Amino acid sequence: MEQRMESRHHIRKRGLECDGRTNLCCRQQFYIDFRLISWNDWIIAPTGYFGNYCEGRCPAYMAGAPGSASSFHTAVVNQYRMRGMNPEAMHSCCVPTKLSTMSMLYFDDEYNIVKRDVPNMIVEECGCT
Numbered sequence: 001m002e003q004r005m006e007s008r009h010h011i012r013k014r015g016l017e018c019d020g021r022t023n024l025c026c027r028q029q030f031y032i033d034f035r036l037i038s039w040n041d042w043i044i045a046p047t048g049y050f051g052n053y054c055e056g057r058c059p060a061y062m063a064g065a066p067g068s069a070s071s072f073h074t075a076v077v078n079q080y081r082m083r084g085m086n087p088e089a090m091h092s093c094c095v096p097t098k099l100s101t102m103s104m105l106y107f108d109d110e111y112n113i114v115k116r117d118v119p120n121m122i123v124e125e126c127g128c129t
Contacts, residue, residue, distance in 0.1 A: 015097065015125035018055065025056040025094035027126045044105040044113065051122055058092030058128035098125035 016026035033048040034040045040047065102121035108114050 015127055016056075023057050025054060025058050025126050025128050027123055028053050028055050042107045044107065046102075046104070049102055049122065053123055054094045054096055054126035056094045056126075058094050092128040094126055095129055096123045096125070097127040098123075100124050 016022060016024060018026040018028040029050055030052050031048055032051045034043050035047065099120040100122045101117045101119050103115065103117050105113065105115050
């Protein structure tokens with residue numbers, strides 16, 4: 001029993017998925033079809049992929065929260081926000097906090113077939129800066 005209780009404390013909080021019920025920062029699924037942007041003439045595979053994107057509001061209480069794009073800069077700026085000293089234009093932004101790699105097969109400039117793992121192609125999680 002003790003071991004089971006202990007494992008509950010190690011569950012990692014993931015970012016929100018956009019589901020139409022929230023307007024907070026979340027990950028929106030989005031399929032990118034290479035034919036629609038005329039890249040199918042040089043990309044062999046895949047024909048498309050779920051690249052996704054981030055959207056939604058970032059209220060002050062979400063900025064710098066776990067799973068966010070928190071940095072030292074964010075922490076300092078949030079101290080100003082909490083004390084009401086921020087300019088009107090200073091708002092938190094909903095941004096990717098976790099990106100993943102995608103493998104692609106394509107023709108290079110000399111028409112050689114190249115397989116490459118392209119970093120930061122897929123938005124996995126979103127958070128507030």
